[in-house]
Amino acid sequence: MRRASVHTLGCRLNQAESALLLDGLVSRGWAAVPEGENADLHIVNTCSVTRGSEAKCRRLIRLLRKRSPEARVVVTGCYAELDAERIRAIGGVDLVVGTADKHRLPDLVSALDGVSPIVRNRIERRSFAIEGAGIFAETRANLKIQDGCDQFCTFCVIPLTRGRARSRRADDCVREAEALAARGHREIVLSGVNIGTYSNGGADLARLIDRLEEVSGLDRIRIGSIEPMTAGEAIVARMERGGKLCPYLHLCLQSGDDGILAEMGRPYTAASYAALFGEYAHRVPDVGIGTDVLVGFPGETEEAFRNTMDLLEALPFYHFHVFPYSEHPRTRSARFPAKVRPDIIRRRADEARALGEEKKRRFHERFIGRTLDVLFETCDRSGRWVGHAPNYARVAASSAEDLANRIARVRVEESSVAEARGTVEEVLG
Numbered sequence: 001m002r003r004a005s006v007h008t009l010g011c012r013l014n015q016a017e018s019a020l021l022l023d024g025l026v027s028r029g030w031a032a033v034p035e036g037e038n039a040d041l042h043i044v045n046t047c048s049v050t051r052g053s054e055a056k057c058r059r060l061i062r063l064l065r066k067r068s069p070e071a072r073v074v075v076t077g078c079y080a081e082l083d084a085e086r087i088r089a090i091g092g093v094d095l096v097v098g099t100a101d102k103h104r105l106p107d108l109v110s111a112l113d114g115v116s117p118i119v120r121n122r123i124e125r126r127s128f129a130i131e132g133a134g135i136f137a138e139t140r141a142n143l144k145i146q147d148g149c150d151q152f153c154t155f156c157v158i159p160l161t162r163g164r165a166r167s168r169r170a171d172d173c174v175r176e177a178e179a180l181a182a183r184g185h186r187e188i189v190l191s192g193v194n195i196g197t198y199s200n201g202g203a204d205l206a207r208l209i210d211r212l213e214e215v216s217g218l219d220r221i222r223i224g225s226i227e228p229m230t231a232g233e234a235i236v237a238r239m240e241r242g243g244k245l246c247p248y249l250h251l252c253l254q255s256g257d258d259g260i261l262a263e264m265g266r267p268y269t270a271a272s273y274a275a276l277f278g279e280y281a282h283r284v285p286d287v288g289i290g291t292d293v294l295v296g297f298p299g300e301t302e303e304a305f306r307n308t309m310d311l312l313e314a315l316p317f318y319h320f321h322v323f324p325y326s327e328h329p330r331t332r333s334a335r336f337p338a339k340v341r342p343d344i345i346r347r348r349a350d351e352a353r354a355l356g357e358e359k360k361r362r363f364h365e366r367f368i369g370r371t372l373d374v375l376f377e378t379c380d381r382s383g384r385w386v387g388h389a390p391n392y393a394r395v396a397a398s399s400a401e402d403l404a405n406r407i408a409r410v411r412v413e414e415s416s417v418a419e420a421r422g423t424v425e426e427v428l429g
């Protein structure tokens with residue numbers, strides 16, 4: 001049997017799409033093999049978020065080419081959309097497939113010799129459906145519900161690589177969710193570029209969540225990353241009422257300084273973000289809120305950075321991902337003056353990350369003496385079961401029982417930056 005491997009760089013959405021590609025290949029007679037194993041076909045699903053990520057994609061392509069000279073190498077993803085010619089120039093790449101045709105890739109590779117070396121078409125702005133259901137090694141499955149973005153933040157290349165905002169048909173989202181649940185996934189993470197803009201046949205994100213909550217076998221629905229201005233009352237209300245929607249969200253902040261937010265093209269202020277955060281914190285018990293922070297954006301003065309740090313300190317975040325600003329030549333901010341020196345960017349990123357660690361430690365500490373319902377995923381090297389609570393707190397517990405993909409109530413006894421630790425009181429199912 002021909003063997004295929006999909007290598008994924010970048011975001012959760014790319015992971016969701018890679019899982020769908022694997023499913024499409026398997027249903028066409030390919031055997032899926034993990035990254036790092038020998039294969040007849042290597043698909044590289046690339047990322048273009050920074051120049052660093054693009055360089056990483058090129059390195060991986062070269063490595064695969066060298067390691068498996070006989071294998072076919074096919075490249076897709078955001079970087080393939082943005083710079084197909086450069087990827088072809090690496091040499092030994094059999095096919096480059098842009099965003100519009102990514103979902104057709106399992107068919108394209110089956111007839112590789114008859115296909116032109118670069119397939120790149122206009123990205124149509126219309127609702128879409130996707131065949132199959134993602135194949136995931138993990139307990140949690142990512143469900144792609146949306147693609148593209150209309151916001152054009154000045155630092156972001158995504159509207160160029162993935163096109164304008166469009167939504168997956170609601171029926172098709174439900175169909176894949178049912179298939180994922182039938183494969184044993186108890187938790188799905190709603191994925192997209194700007195999922196709060198979801199809109200299909202009268203259903204917005206909140207209505208889609210209502211429909212997904214009816215999927216039997218599914219215990220948890222998690223919102224991945226969401227833009228603050230799209231995470232208003234309808235979502236707060238769904239979380240407040242409980243049910244399958246997890247009390248967790250990744251509410252992208254980027255900066256806590258109004259001047260920098262305006263320069264970034266972000267349509268909210270620090271105060272409006274804090275007000276929304278407060279709404280969640282007040283109405284959704286133990287909500288876990290993570291965020292993205294971009295430090296060293298052009299024009300970010302020490303005072304502007306301090307405004308960001310003050311906001312991060314003031315709000316009870318669970319965790320943050322800190323991104324040092326890295327210029328991408330295809331973004332508007334690449335032309336902005338007042339660039340911040342690399343050593344200052346590094347120092348600010350380190351400071352923000354240190355606060356992020358402290359936030360995580362405090363978040364886990366909150367649960368000492370209390371119980372959390374944990375969906376266990378894996379057993380680590382020291383024999384402890386590790387999983388996540390609905391609010392995404394990472395929890396570890398020792399148990400002689402096989403807890404893989406099971407939900408158990410854990411009494412938390414101690415905590416660290418990495419996790420809350422405790423004892424299993426009861427296996428719930």
Ligand code: SF4
Nearest residue numbers: 149151152153156158
């Ligand atoms: S909202 Fe997000 S994906 Fe859209 S342009 Fe801004 S940063 Fe990029």
